[in-house]
Amino acid sequence: MPRHIDTLQTPCVLIDLDRAEANLKRAQDYADAHGVRLRPHIKTHKLPLFAKRQLELGAIGITCQKLGEAEVMADAGIEDIFLPYNLVAPEKLARLKDLAKRVTLAVTADSAYVVDGYAETFADSAGAPLEVLVECDTGAGRCGVQTPDDAVVLAKHIASKPGLVFDGLMTYPPAGGTADVRAWLQEASDKLTAAGLPPKTISTGGTPDIWRAHETPIATEYRPGTYIYFDRSLVARDVCTVDDCALHVLVTVVSRPTADRAIIDAGSKALTSDLLGLNGYGQVVGYPDAVIYGMSEEHGNIDFSASAKKPEIGERLLILPNHACPVSNLYDHVHLVSGDHVVETVAVAARGRVD
Amino acid sequence: MPRHIDTLQTPCVLIDLDRAEANLKRAQDYADAHGVRLRPHIKTHKLPLFAKRQLELGAIGITCQKLGEAEVMADAGIEDIFLPYNLVAPEKLARLKDLAKRVTLAVTADSAYVVDGYAETFADSAGAPLEVLVECDTGAGRCGVQTPDDAVVLAKHIASKPGLVFDGLMTYPPAGGTADVRAWLQEASDKLTAAGLPPKTISTGGTPDIWRAHETPIATEYRPGTYIYFDRSLVARDVCTVDDCALHVLVTVVSRPTADRAIIDAGSKALTSDLLGLNGYGQVVGYPDAVIYGMSEEHGNIDFSASAKKPEIGERLLILPNHACPVSNLYDHVHLVSGDHVVETVAVAARGRVD
Numbered sequence: 001m002p003r004h005i006d007t008l009q010t011p012c013v014l015i016d017l018d019r020a021e022a023n024l025k026r027a028q029d030y031a032d033a034h035g036v037r038l039r040p041h042i043k044t045h046k047l048p049l050f051a052k053r054q055l056e057l058g059a060i061g062i063t064c065q066k067l068g069e070a071e072v073m074a075d076a077g078i079e080d081i082f083l084p085y086n087l088v089a090p091e092k093l094a095r096l097k098d099l100a101k102r103v104t105l106a107v108t109a110d111s112a113y114v115v116d117g118y119a120e121t122f123a124d125s126a127g128a129p130l131e132v133l134v135e136c137d138t139g140a141g142r143c144g145v146q147t148p149d150d151a152v153v154l155a156k157h158i159a160s161k162p163g164l165v166f167d168g169l170m171t172y173p174p175a176g177g178t179a180d181v182r183a184w185l186q187e188a189s190d191k192l193t194a195a196g197l198p199p200k201t202i203s204t205g206g207t208p209d210i211w212r213a214h215e216t217p218i219a220t221e222y223r224p225g226t227y228i229y230f231d232r233s234l235v236a237r238d239v240c241t242v243d244d245c246a247l248h249v250l251v252t253v254v255s256r257p258t259a260d261r262a263i264i265d266a267g268s269k270a271l272t273s274d275l276l277g278l279n280g281y282g283q284v285v286g287y288p289d290a291v292i293y294g295m296s297e298e299h300g301n302i303d304f305s306a307s308a309k310k311p312e313i314g315e316r317l318l319i320l321p322n323h324a325c326p327v328s329n330l331y332d333h334v335h336l337v338s339g340d341h342v343v344e345t346v347a348v349a350a351r352g353r354v355d
Numbered sequence: 356m357p358r359h360i361d362t363l364q365t366p367c368v369l370i371d372l373d374r375a376e377a378n379l380k381r382a383q384d385y386a387d388a389h390g391v392r393l394r395p396h397i398k399t400h401k402l403p404l405f406a407k408r409q410l411e412l413g414a415i416g417i418t419c420q421k422l423g424e425a426e427v428m429a430d431a432g433i434e435d436i437f438l439p440y441n442l443v444a445p446e447k448l449a450r451l452k453d454l455a456k457r458v459t460l461a462v463t464a465d466s467a468y469v470v471d472g473y474a475e476t477f478a479d480s481a482g483a484p485l486e487v488l489v490e491c492d493t494g495a496g497r498c499g500v501q502t503p504d505d506a507v508v509l510a511k512h513i514a515s516k517p518g519l520v521f522d523g524l525m526t527y528p529p530a531g532g533t534a535d536v537r538a539w540l541q542e543a544s545d546k547l548t549a550a551g552l553p554p555k556t557i558s559t560g561g562t563p564d565i566w567r568a569h570e571t572p573i574a575t576e577y578r579p580g581t582y583i584y585f586d587r588s589l590v591a592r593d594v595c596t597v598d599d600c601a602l603h604v605l606v607t608v609v610s611r612p613t614a615d616r617a618i619i620d621a622g623s624k625a626l627t628s629d630l631l632g633l634n635g636y637g638q639v640v641g642y643p644d645a646v647i648y649g650m651s652e653e654h655g656n657i658d659f660s661a662s663a664k665k666p667e668i669g670e671r672l673l674i675l676p677n678h679a680c681p682v683s684n685l686y687d688h689v690h691l692v693s694g695d696h697v698v699e700t701v702a703v704a705a706r707g708r709v710d
Contacts, residue, residue: 009446009710043652065653085620085653086609088669091364110610113668142654143610143618254441255465255498263498265440269684270709274628297398297680298420298440299497313468314443325652329624330684332707352687354625355364 002341010252010316011266013327013334017343019246020050020228027210027227028057034214039063039082041205041225044325046350047334048076050228061104063205063223067095068353070103076349080104082203082223084135084170086114086143092355093121096130106131106201108170110144115157115164122163131167132158133201138184139174148188155197168199168220175208175237182216189218208237231324232283233276247327247334248285248318251300253311260305264317268295269330274323285318287311292319357696365607365671366621368682368689372698374601375405375583382565382582383412389569394418394437396560396580399680401705402689403431405583416459418560418578422450423708425458431704435459437558437578439490439525441469441498447710448476451485461486461556463525465499470512470519477518486522487513488556493539494529503543510552523554523575530563530592537571544573563592586679587638588631602689603640603673604682606655608666615660619672623650624685629678640673642666647674 005014031038040054041063051062051073061080064070070081081103087096099105100122109115109132122130134151137144145151151169158166169188173181185202192199204216205223207230213222229247230240249271255263271282273295280292281300287307294301300319304310311317321327328334329351336344360369386393395409396418406417406428416435419425425436436458442451454460455477464470464487477485489506492499500506506524513521524543528536540557547554559571560578562585568577584602585595604625610618626637628650635647636655642662649656655674659665666672676682683689684706691699 007446009444011709086618086668088607088609089364091362110612111668114609137612141616141649142612142651142656144612146612252443254443254469257465257492257497257499257501261496263441265710268627268629268681272623272628273630273681274623294496296497297684301497313441313466326623326628329652330707331709352685354366354686355620 002343005250005335005337005340005342006316008250008335008342010250011270012250013331014248014250014318014337015229015334016246017336017338019244023228023230023244023246024054024057027224028059030211031213031222032058036213037221039203039221039223040228041065041223042069042073042350044225044228044328046328046348047346048073048078048349049346051076051078060221066353066355067092067099068355069350070099071095072350072353074099074103078103082106084108084133084203086110086135088114088117093117097121100128100130106133106167108133108135109154109158110135112154112157115154115161119161119164125163129163129165132164133168133170133203134158136169136171136184136188138171138181139177140172142172144171148184148191151188152191152195152197155192156195159197166197168201168203170203173204173206173209175206178209178212178215182218185216185218207234208239210239226324229324232278232320232322236278242283242320245320247324248320249282249327251317251319253313253315253317256313260303262302262304262311264300264302265298266300266319267298269297271295271300271319271321272323272326272330274326276322278322282322283320285320287317357698360605360690360692360695360697361671363605363690363697365605366625367605368686369603369605369673369692370584370689371601372691372693374599378583378585378599378601379409379412382579383414385566386568386577387413391568392576394558394576394578395583396420396578397424397428397705399580399683400583401683401703402701403428403433403704404701406431406433415576421708421710422447422454423710424705425454426450427705427708429454429458433458437461439463439488439558441465441490443469443472448472452476455483455485461488461522463488463490464509464513465490467509467512470509470516474516474519480518484518484520487519488523488525488558489513491524491526491539491543493526493536494532495527497527499526503539503546506543507546507550507552510547511550514552521552523556523558525558528559528561528564530561533564533567533570537573540571540573562589563594565594581679584679587633587675587677591633597638597675600675602679602682603675604637606672606674608668608670608672611668615658617657617659617666619655619657620653621655621674622653624652626650626655626674626676627678627681627685629681631677633677637677638675640675642672
């Protein structure tokens with residue numbers, strides 16, 4: 001008999017396998033219908049089994065944000081990895097070179113400094129050059145060259161290096177910025193083509209605008225991450241419903257110090273302190289009016305004053321986190337469940353791969 | 356030759372052994388001078404080696420917030436553990452009973468429900484009863500009975516159970532609330548004594564008011580945690596100076612997309628998103644005017660507009676986190692350093708012990 005979730009010790013992470021599978025299929029079906037190629041970001045689940053499932057369903061490869069994550073996925077047999085990160089320092093570049101021998105690999109750069117590091121590392125790899133994309137800041141205000149003209153300059157720099165090949169453009173788009181992103185990428189693509197360096201790959205992504213991916217037809221790849229689990233922040237953005245959300249934290253009420261206050265055994269060490277602009281540190285399933293107003297490391301403070309029904313000490317609650325991805329990073333293991341039963345408990349293999 | 360920190364891959368945690376030792380000694384010297392007994396909270400370091408050092412210097416035992424942390428410390432040979440947490444559910448109570456066979460153990464309760472769980476579990480342990488303290492809400496608004504009279508009622512309930520012994524009172528005090536805490540505990544103690552249940556132990560604590568511990572002479576134990584490393588939040592409270600801070604995250608500038616913006620390879624997965632009311636997600640050492648204004652999982656966004664000097668791509672920076680404790684929880688390993696050299700790299704043994 002599979003184990004019932006009532007026997008699990010809290011706090012713990014439950015992944016609803018049926019919902020996760022439905023989310024993966026729905027996104028892949030959408031992508032297939034619109035000719036969008038998915039390259040899912042594994043940061044959300046950090047699990048080789050889901051990376052493999054994403055590939056089985058039709059993803060063209062995966063995306064990892066850190067070298068350590070990519071190494072875990074390569075160890076698990078994943079063969080095509082995009083690492084959209086500026087990698088610097090000799091020790092990391094040596095790891096990158098090792099990884100490039102094992103998998104089909106592409107990276108990004110947004111400066112000549114980063115390109116030069118790749119070029120030096122792969123100087124003797126002209127037969128198997130490293131694919132480098134130019135990271136573009138299309139409005140998110142993080143990394144990336146600032147203008148399409150800067151993208152052309154950097155693309156030429158990449159193309160001038162024997163061990164490197166210019167592969168195209170990559171951006172982490174601002175949520176809701178589809179039109180601006182499209183215009184930016186179009187201009188850069190046109191200028192690159194005019195310069196004799198037409199981009200082979202144009203990579204964009206993000207779950208917030210996943211259902212609008214087809215509105216950026218110039219992109220050749222889309223990198224959603226959170227869509228496998230979704231979360232409260234994406235419910236708030238109308239990207240999904242609460243019934244689509246596949247990751248919850250199972251917690252226990254350990255104290256009811258006042259008529260309105262409940263304390264759960266899950267704090268920032270179990271749910272993170274990510275607010276993402278939302279009210280409260282997560283949503284209590286079945287108690288829509290409850291507010292998780294405070295977090296310390298090991299306690300969550302919930303205000304049930306607006307709830308007619310209030311939980312008893314010992315009652316278990318499901319919490320929908322604001323942000324699923326960093327929650328995965330806190331746990332050594334997660335429970336894969338179907339209904340109320342545990343199908344499998346798996347190690348979060350790429351957890352804590354900070355570098 | 357010990358390894359130079361310049362060879363470490365980033366992001367990573369550096370613990371300055373000399374500062375940590377000085378912090379531990381200073382607190383123990385203060386405690387000794389005032390007759391305060393320290394029972395340090397290991398949540399900050401999560402390392403058996405520092406728990407043992409705290410005991411060597413004179414601590415009377417340690418404090419763990421979760422059963423899993425206590426189990427790690429017991430495995431490492433620690434023999435006296437206080438677990439000030441309401442433990443519920445049969446699986447956890449069974450673990451608690453196992454732990455009680457291995458170490459001198461005390462727990463807390465703030466409700467009859469929790470006491471009854473302990474009582475049932477330890478019903479056959481009258482020869483070696485479980486010590487239970489009543490958790491008191493003296494103003495922090497988390498767990499705890501609400502009034503001294505409630506403390507007496509619960510103490511009587513504990514004392515009525517064959518497998519349990521009422522040991523005293525425990526509170527997690529509000530920062531800066533020393534006078535109110537003292538009055539609350541005094542009233543409860545007087546009422547307990549009048550009821551024939553004088554508290555043997557009165558436990559309070561917290562690093563924010565560590566240098567005022569002697570102002571609560573009624574307390575028999577003090578449970579500071581963060582004082583081993585300190586952090587930016589405690590600098591802001593004038594509990595320590597920046598030169599006392601022993602935990603830093605070593606990061607690398609991976610992008611300088613604009614004249615004022617720098618992106619580091621450390622985001623919320625490396626520094627947490629804890630703000631604790633501060634401006635920015637940490638302090639850049641050597642750049643007092645820089646503001647870490649944004650965090651995504653793998654990137655930190657820093658505004659250097661107010662800094663005359665700005666770092667180059669590839670430059671390494673030390674970040675003083677807002678809150679040291681949850682940072683320890685993110686890393687599988689930390690580097691213990693002396694000056695610029697790594698003395699030892701150790702596994703964070705009690706990391707991720709969520710339950």
